[in-house]
Amino acid sequence: MRLSAAWRRLEALTRPVHPEAREALARRWDALPEGARTPAQTLGRHTPGCEGTHGVFPRCNLACTPCYHSRDANRVAVSGEHTRMQVEAQMGLLRRVRGPQAHAQLIGGEVSLLSPDDHAATLQIMRSHGREPMSMTHGDFDEEYLRALVLGPDGSPRLRRVSFAAHFDMLMFGRRGIERPADEASLNPYRRRFTAMFARLRREHGVRSFLAHNMTVTPRNLDQVAGVVRECSGYGFGMFSFQPAAFVGDERRWHDDYGDTTGDEVWARIEEGVGARLPYRVLQHGDDRCNRAVYGFYVGRRYHPFLDDECPADVRARDVFFRHLAGIRFSGTPLPLLAAKLLRVAARRPVVLTEAAALAARLVRRAGIRRLLVHRVRPVSFVMHSFMDAAEVAPAWAAMQRGEDCDDPRLRATQERLRACFYSMAHPETGELVPACVQHSVLDPAENAALRRLLPLTPVAAARRRG
């Protein structure tokens, strides 16, 4: 009797895909617009999409141009208690609607304005809801802060792994030591300093990290994208994410004609920096107009995507993955458990093994055995996320709320993108999930105005005066 209970527990634990995750994926797939249900689509097959917090710590102590947050964001005091309560409620709703596993960004304002203890507690809350959290920062914090976040009072790690996305570009003002960067290259020592802190943490305390590099792109720094990729690809970032600027958020921070920078231009500059074609169509993340992503690895200075859309065998490998492995949680799953899940699939579907072996052989051939013996393999992905302008999101969303499809081609395209949105934010007070574009374009101003009353800065200002 006891044996069969243990067997059932083991069976449930090693089940490749959690049944609730499978149901949540199916719901997302069914809700996708017809045009987004392509053989390359990951949304609703492998992932429910990405998630982010909102209204949990709106304030920031740097100034970006553009800034996606409303003008009241910097008038809201940071409160760890508010952050923890809100994150708990938002993650609870995401867990109920989107299933037990997802990547979620702890995003506001600036995450390092939270005390290390509040920051650590918030990450734990996100994990307790099955979310793999990533803290979004401008990267201008000290090593002491990072250590206080990751290590407990006795000096041993309280977090075994952390993920950070650090925003570095010359359009941000107020970074300590380089208040107004002259160009992108002048920020490289700061980028290097950031990743070095995490390398030391790994060496000295065994804490693993995943680091992403975020960069807004406007006509001012478009020509420097290739240089950033070339120079910084070896710094230790596992992802480079680029955001062509949009007219959203605080209009006082709109300094250029952002419509002049197209996604194709930005992608071409990323490819120039990588020195290789980046075949983003082999995997689709929601709508191609919103997201492009390529996963691959460097061997020395040469970059190799894992999948090439012009290679039929690679496309077949992708299809086998979607058929038999989609929905398995790869990141955050302990290796022995992940191996057990994969073995269960392989035992029933040997084609998974043969396709994986054939893909591995192709990758070794492309990278070259001699180069593989000489150089370290460094996995790096390249991503582009193109927010939409508030002027289009607002009317398109209002029409969707009324159950109407827009006739205007631009607004119709906006609605298609919103329906295939990859990046959701939760509203526990209504039970609604909204695209991040809608959050920043439509909902942020009223939300931050209310937060300003709930968490006024006044006590801080008064304390400063007293001091």
Ligand code: SF4
């Ligand atoms: S947040 Fe906006 S740009 Fe991003 S995936 Fe969703 S709809 Fe597209």
